Amino acid sequence: MTQRSHADLVAEQSRSPRATSALAASWRRSMLKHGLDPADRRRPDRLTAAELAERHQAMAAFLHVAGPQIDQLYNLVGLSGCNVLLTDAQGVVLDQRVSDGDAAQFRDWGLWRGADWSEAAQGTNGIGTCLVEGRQVTIHRDEHFHTRNTAMSCMDAPIWGPDGRLLAALDVSSARADQTERYNRLIGAQVAQTARAIEALFFRSSFPQARIVVASDDHADQAVLLAVDKDDLAIGATRAARRVLGLEREGSLRPRPAADLLGRQGDLQGFDRGERAAVVRALARADGNVSAAARALGIGRATMYRRMARLGISENHG
Structure with missing residues (x-):
């Protein structure tokens, strides 16, 4: 031509x-x-x-x-x-x-x-x-x-x-x-x-202190990622994740519970969910030793057992 x-x-x-x-x-x-x-x-x-x-x-x-x-x-x-x-x-x-x-x-x-x-x-x-x-x-x-x-x-x-x-x-x-x-x-x-x-x-690399979660397995051709902080709040999301999860299109992300975004709330709500997560983490760090986990949380052993029963955590959870 x-x-x-x-x-x-x-x-x-x-x-x-x-x-x-x-x-x-x-x-x-x-x-x-x-x-x-x-x-x-x-x-x-x-x-x-x-x-x-x-x-x-x-x-x-x-x-x-x-x-x-x-x-x-x-x-x-x-x-x-x-x-x-x-x-x-x-x-x-x-x-x-x-x-x-x-x-x-x-x-x-x-x-x-x-x-x-x-x-x-x-x-x-x-x-x-x-x-x-x-x-x-x-x-x-x-x-x-x-x-x-x-x-x-x-x-x-x-x-x-x-x-x-x-x-x-x-x-x-x-x-x-x-x-x-x-x-x-x-x-x-x-x-x-x-x-x-x-x-x-x-x-x-932009969220070095956060854990990175794949927000969806249905978009293998895109980077659908969430950055989640130590309190289980989503503090960052890729462009594709923002679109898939209905988040702000661009700019700073309003922190939200990652479990809410990922549909993993379970039956517990609010503070109970956060308390359960804290107890489970303490048990895991103590290799399932209830007394050690209770000391780490700053509570007594009896109180620990009561909380475990209320939150549905078995004694051998760890």
């Missing part, structure tokens, strides 16, 4: 009210909302070294967690001429893995650290469109808005932060002319899996 014919097709589809696909919607945003020209051949803008360093600093903890996962992904796809990129929520490339042999090509395209690949700046592309739509996308060759980007295929997945807000995009871009859509799907699946792994690892 020639430069002009691709630009004409994008312009036609962008203005057509009959074009209702997700791709056409992205082209329309690029042209009508952001005022971009599909024939524009300018390279992406890049941040200064100082600006990039500032963004790195702001995302330092996240980048530390993500780095080993990016290495693993690159080990899987790097030899096939792929460039692995990690951006922030604004589409600026913060980290990258690429072979020396492919570096010149990707640098020429602008797929490099510090480059702005937001949809507002570059039109339809894997990184920018993934971030706008908050979902996994593949933009294959002439699906890109700009004609100069039609030699690449880009597979992307979003990464959500512990606060439920969009945090980053993980991208694998290929320079291979023979890249097939079937191969794109295979890479896309690996990108999505790596993005979920990074999201889960960063969530865990």
Whole structure:
């Protein structure tokens, strides 16, 4: 497809009210909302070294967690001429893995650290469109808005932060002319899996004193995790867990009893449930020795037995 014919097709589809696909919607945003020209051949803008360093600093903890996962992904796809990129929520490339042999090509395209690949700046592309739509996308060759980007295929997945807000995009871009859509799907699946792994690892590292609970087994393709504190209160939830459990979509989580959220209340209510948990923990720490558990709780042995009977705890519970 020639430069002009691709630009004409994008312009036609962008203005057509009959074009209702997700791709056409992205082209329309690029042209009508952001005022971009599909024939524009300018390279992406890049941040200064100082600006990039500032963004790195702001995302330092996240980048530390993500780095080993990016290495693993690159080990899987790097030899096939792929460039692995990690951006922030604004589409600026913060980290990258690429072979020396492919570096010149990707640098020429602008797929490099510090480059702005937001949809507002570059039109339809894997990184920018993934971030706008908050979902996994593949933009294959002439699906890109700009004609100069039609030699690449880009597979992307979003990464959500512990606060439920969009945090980053993980991208694998290929320079291979023979890249097939079937191969794109295979890479896309690996990108999505790596993005979920990074999201889960960063969530865990964000609540170092909490225990992490899988909130649902019905969503194996998502990180459905709760962070629960020592008082059995849920103090954090991943984006998927927030949606599954009907919690705040984003921002700080109002602490709630984890048992209430997970449907494990049992017959006891309120303080009785908390008291039972405290007694059971004391018995477990004392290896079932009632006298030792009572001393640990600061109560007498007789009182301990009365509480155990009321709470339905057998003497050999420990």
